[in-house]
Amino acid sequence: MTADVAGPSSGSPSRAEDVILRTEGITKRFGAVVALRGVDMHLERGEVLGLVGDNGAGKSTFVKILTGFQPPDAGRIYLEGQEVSFHSVTDARRHGIETVYQDLALVPQLTVFQNLFLNREVTSLGKIGWLSNRRMRRLAAEYLHDIRVNVPDINAEVELLSGGQRQAIAVARATRQNAKILLLDEPLAAMGAKESTLIIDLVKDLSKNRGMSMIVIDHNYTHLFELCDRLNVIQQGRVTVNKRVSETSVEELTELMVAEYRRQVREGQAPTGS
Amino acid sequence: MSDVALAEGASSGSPAPQFAGRGSPRSLLGSVVQRRESTVVVVTIGVLIYFALRTSTLYSVANIITIAQYIASIAVLGAAQVLLLVLAEIDLSQGQVYLTAPWFVYLLWADGIAFGWAVAITLACCVIIGAINGIVLVWLKVPSLIVTLAVNYALFGLVLVESNAIQQNMPGTTGHLGIWLGIGSWSTILWALGISTIIWVLLKRTRFGTHVTATGGNELAAAEAGVPVGRVKIWCFMISSLAAGFMGILDAIRIQSINPGNSGLDIVLPAIVAAVIGGTALTGGRGTIVGTVIGALFLGVLEDGFNLIGVSANWFYLVEGVVILVAMAINNQLGVLAARTRR
Numbered sequence A: 001m002t003a004d005v006a007g008p009s010s011g012s013p014s015r016a017e018d019v020i021l022r023t024e025g026i027t028k029r030f031g032a033v034v035a036l037r038g039v040d041m042h043l044e045r046g047e048v049l050g051l052v053g054d055n056g057a058g059k060s061t062f063v064k065i066l067t068g069f070q071p072p073d074a075g076r077i078y079l080e081g082q083e084v085s086f087h088s089v090t091d092a093r094r095h096g097i098e099t100v101y102q103d104l105a106l107v108p109q110l111t112v113f114q115n116l117f118l119n120r121e122v123t124s125l126g127k128i129g130w131l132s133n134r135r136m137r138r139l140a141a142e143y144l145h146d147i148r149v150n151v152p153d154i155n156a157e158v159e160l161l162s163g164g165q166r167q168a169i170a171v172a173r174a175t176r177q178n179a180k181i182l183l184l185d186e187p188l189a190a191m192g193a194k195e196s197t198l199i200i201d202l203v204k205d206l207s208k209n210r211g212m213s214m215i216v217i218d219h220n221y222t223h224l225f226e227l228c229d230r231l232n233v234i235q236q237g238r239v240t241v242n243k244r245v246s247e248t249s250v251e252e253l254t255e256l257m258v259a260e261y262r263r264q265v266r267e268g269q270a271p272t273g274s
Numbered sequence B: 001m002s003d004v005a006l007a008e009g010a011s012s013g014s015p016a017p018q019f020a021g022r023g024s025p026r027s028l029l030g031s032v033v034q035r036r037e038s039t040v041v042v043v044t045i046g047v048l049i050y051f052a053l054r055t056s057t058l059y060s061v062a063n064i065i066t067i068a069q070y071i072a073s074i075a076v077l078g079a080a081q082v083l084l085l086v087l088a089e090i091d092l093s094q095g096q097v098y099l100t101a102p103w104f105v106y107l108l109w110a111d112g113i114a115f116g117w118a119v120a121i122t123l124a125c126c127v128i129i130g131a132i133n134g135i136v137l138v139w140l141k142v143p144s145l146i147v148t149l150a151v152n153y154a155l156f157g158l159v160l161v162e163s164n165a166i167q168q169n170m171p172g173t174t175g176h177l178g179i180w181l182g183i184g185s186w187s188t189i190l191w192a193l194g195i196s197t198i199i200w201v202l203l204k205r206t207r208f209g210t211h212v213t214a215t216g217g218n219e220l221a222a223a224e225a226g227v228p229v230g231r232v233k234i235w236c237f238m239i240s241s242l243a244a245g246f247m248g249i250l251d252a253i254r255i256q257s258i259n260p261g262n263s264g265l266d267i268v269l270p271a272i273v274a275a276v277i278g279g280t281a282l283t284g285g286r287g288t289i290v291g292t293v294i295g296a297l298f299l300g301v302l303e304d305g306f307n308l309i310g311v312s313a314n315w316f317y318l319v320e321g322v323v324i325l326v327a328m329a330i331n332n333q334l335g336v337l338a339a340r341t342r343r
């Protein structure tokens, strides 16, 4: 359980109905690699939860399970108290879960607006799926304008955009929907200071004014402390630290992480090599 | 949209975003260079002028019909092939499906089934062959080059075993249906233009087409966005087989005979050549149906032109080989240039 390290006072929700998403014992292995070994976590309504952890700790794998991209080997997911199992990304979206993937999931040969609407194209003629390109262009331009994302041309192929611009497109795609839960896997990774601020402001706004619940993965503590209400540390495929941001500091988190790492080494669970 | 409130959180007073094009109107050179079909258009106009100067019969109605009938199946097979090339896949079984379909029609008809039904059942079989190609690729992860080559040989063997390599007359060559299906001298090219247009619309104007491009351009991204990439691939192989089988039936009715000894690879390779010199990349994510149809026209005019001026057909292959290399080299150079003019 998450209470291993953090006391129940710091991380636990006050009431069950405040929890929008909860997982129990999520396990996932890829051949010999055990990516997740029993992840228990919860997300409160309207809360921004940060996930930190070393490279390869299993953060992205966890996100991909929550978003229906891959099934867990074991474990349960509860959405608003109901157990759910997502069979596809579309399935998870239908339940109100949107994702910005670490790899951004953009198609370089498609234009900005085509990527924004990928797999949610505005179409007519029913099953034929005739693209309403003009409508999509307009909606894309309006939305990007609204959130102050600056791309040179919505008809430009994404291949021609900079890393930060691509990132903004990926974030815009996920936030454009009125999601209940937004999963952001390193949304600021390739962004300059100005663009980071823009995305941080957008995320804060979505949480504050639209009550969106979010899980944000990032390696940058400054960003996390600015954005999040609560932090979970994932080490070796398990949640080891669960702290409210208001009740902890970077120093304390680092200490807890090191302590956990030492414990794992003692028990022979963690690799000792450098 | 109702999302205006979103901007509240962002810093106010920053300059308005700029959504216009990249500034200056594109130069003529720039827009020519950026069209993937440029090379094939230029070389096709080149051969049209060259052979028109060398012979007086190129533009006679009879000769235009000859060319049109020759290029119809190349254009359709090439257009369908573009769907697979955009997926970064390939369908080498197309040619053999084209040759096998009339055999199915013949066998069913010889068993006493009405000609129209024989065609319908055969087309259904073609769709199943395409589904097999796609399913083996998607489920068993065998590369499409190998799957479709295997299916190509299996079908070739099937036809040889069933036919003992003996030529047969194609049924359906009399009556109204026959006129529509190949006997009428313009019927094959009209079908070809119709089918190519449908595939073009499918690729450029429908949701399905966007999903094909997305799957070929970045399969992981498409999957993460929820595009059913496996199903998209299987559909494309089914379309490819269906188109190939249909054109095979048309052409068999047109020439009124079925020759089981022909090899499917001789049919599919020109279609792939048409697609590639037309400007379709083998790396996926990009393809042009218009370029492919023009590519088919180029091959048709080249072959026909050599016939007209009485040069041995052997020269055709030498010239075709050289032209493929030159066209591809120009395409690649134009690609580099296009990337520069877009900045």
Ligand SMILES: Nc1ncnc2c1ncn2[C@@H]1O[C@H](COP(=O)(O)OP(=O)(O)OP(=O)(O)O)[C@@H](O)[C@H]1O
Pocket (backbone or CB within 6 Å): A030, A033, A034, A035, A053, A054, A055, A056, A057, A058, A059, A060, A061, A062, A102
């Ligand atoms: N599809 C896959 N096939 C095989 N192994 C995988 C796959 N996806 C993830 N892994 C492995 O699972 C482990 C966890 O990976 P994951 O991407 O979840 O880490 P992460 O915490 O997101 O790391 P980072 O901070 O670098 O993004 C790694 O050892 C990784 O190699």
Ligand SMILES: [Mg+2]
Pocket (backbone or CB within 6 Å): A059, A060, A061, A102, A185
């Ligand atoms: Mg990751």
